[in-house]
Amino acid sequence: MSIQIDREKCVGCFRCKNICPGNLIAVNQEHRAFLKRPYDCWGCTACLKECPVCAVSLVLGPELSGMGETLTVKKADTRYIWEVTDRYGRVKKLVTDTKKANAY
């Protein structure tokens, strides 16, 4: 499981580094965050939710029968706006709201 951090978007704010439950993210001298050990990532998405500029995405690798499909998320008040880009490049948007209970 792994995340990708977009170096162009990253503003070096340390938020992903501070939130990662695995202590897996560091910030380099150019003030860009990077994942130290991709094979240790749990895929919990804490860093995706924390990033103020949506520079982090979750990538589905071949070990999980993926082909590089991605998930991103943007926070808006109590809502999360999620975007899945599938293997055909199609984008599906999903919205969850922490004020709304799961149906199941």
Add this chain to the structure above:
Amino acid sequence: MKVKIIRKDVLIIGGGAAGCYAAGKIAEMSGLSILIAEKANIARSGCLAAGVNALNAYITPGHTPEDYVEYASKDANGIVREDLLMTLSERLNEVTEDLERMGLTILKDADGNYVSRGWRNLKINGENIKPLLAGYAGKSENVKVINHVNVTDFLTEKKDGKIRIRGAAGFGTDREVFYLLYADAVLVATGGASGLYRPNNPGNARHKMWYCPFNTGAGYAMGILSGAEMTTLEMRFIALRCKDTLAPTGTIAQGVGAVQINAEGESYEEKYGRSTAERVWGTVEEKKQGRGPCCLATKGISGKQEEDLYLAYLNMAPVQTLKWLARGKGPSLENVEIDGSEPYVVGGHAASGYWVSTDRETTISGLFAAGDVCGGAPQKYVTGALAEALIVAEAIISRKEKGKTKNSEVFKAKAAENEDNAGLPKKSGLSENETGLKAELPDPQTMSINIEETDRTGDWETLKGSLSDAQAAGILEKYQKYFSASESLFSVQQVEEAMQKVMDEYAGGIRTNYSYNEAGLVIADEKIQELQALQEGLRAHSMDELLQIYELRERLIVARALIAHLGARKETRWHSFQENSDHPQKKKEYELYINSRMEDDGTIRIIRRPLTGRREKYEHSD
């Protein structure tokens, strides 16, 4: 390099669900000063990082706490501490209401009653449960949180043959700071242990596991090394999960009523039984007999149901939603394949962990345990972990009040001060991180007379020499040893994978369909000890590497104790969870607890104890 010494009334190791809740409760109910030492960041650390799908332990109208004890005891084939389950079950609803007050969304009907899923589960949105708990802990002035500190060892003393806690030692994960944390009441709440066995997925997905891969068994390891008694480690927990993503299955099974079917389309659950262990076992057996893969039959669910599943999984295991959508085939078009996970040691689901009194005090006096690290009470889930934290909070406060007769005026003054502040806006920051470490000033009200230092800076020798606490200096020396070792031939990852291979092949991993035998355990024990020797020789170049070495060390210690426990239960009590192929049947003479304690020479002594009663108040006597 710096040594930081902090003294508080209460030290909480691990700011997960139990740790955060205990901190908040103690602060709410007393004037005691509390320190949470957290390996990552309490806002998202531990197994609830991504969220949780439901509250799985709640007593709905028409049911009683006894019903919950009955259920958990039966599911665990009788090897539970009913006193622990009982005291926990009685508090489940109280802590649930507290969660709602913190801001957790719990589904309610038009009359304002909670909507349940079955008789003991509540529907919620648990995505933000961890930030809410962290906020609850952090709002009190009396709670100090230090994030990114990895606690490695307890500080103890032996008096009249009894071990007593004095505090704990650890290091910054991203800064050269060594922490000596003193308190005479300590709560260990570090979670369970994953990554002992070869995981389901290879390569970059090796940590795509169900249980948190960063819960490395630190609390168990520290306890084992300090001579604490452990119980029922052999009751491992194997999760039946969505294949590859290891995402929970209950939401699908209960949510859309999907049954488990084999490759021939037959529902097979009835054949094997419906206990947690039997559901895993049934799936294993079907696959063994050539009727795999097994699935949850979701094909044909409505578009609305599918969409609701996508949203539900985003709130707890987002990768499952990503997997469904990746190739445009959701659960309405394709059944969801299921599989067993690697075995974990986790006391929130199984009964493995610290052997505690009814008050959750461990056999180390002054050291309490709650949540996944605490044994005896399976099926505790999140609310059970919180109930245990509440029980510990009450026990610590009552203990402190008794012990503080001399300082009662101080205690009252602090409590009054706390009340005075009750109406005022509380500190808003959750915690401090490495950029905001304040100098910790000695608190004369809570410190003993021989208090020395706060911060000290210097090289290894200066720092070690400056410590009057020989045990603390010894721990510092151990850290130093890893930095000054000669370059090691092997990496941490290599030794870790070797450990997982050994456990997988000889101690009942996925490879052997979870079954083991004595001949294999003998080999496993020998090999794990060899790997411990390799681990001792590893070299750290940074604090990050020191963290990895210690995580491996913890896992190896837990693995050794687990092997001893697996060998001691000469029966098969729980299919898959503890499948002893030398003794494939359940035996009457094993209706007892298998406990253990590490002796001074490093051997693990097995202790057999009789089952305790539901209404009994258990206290340690030997």
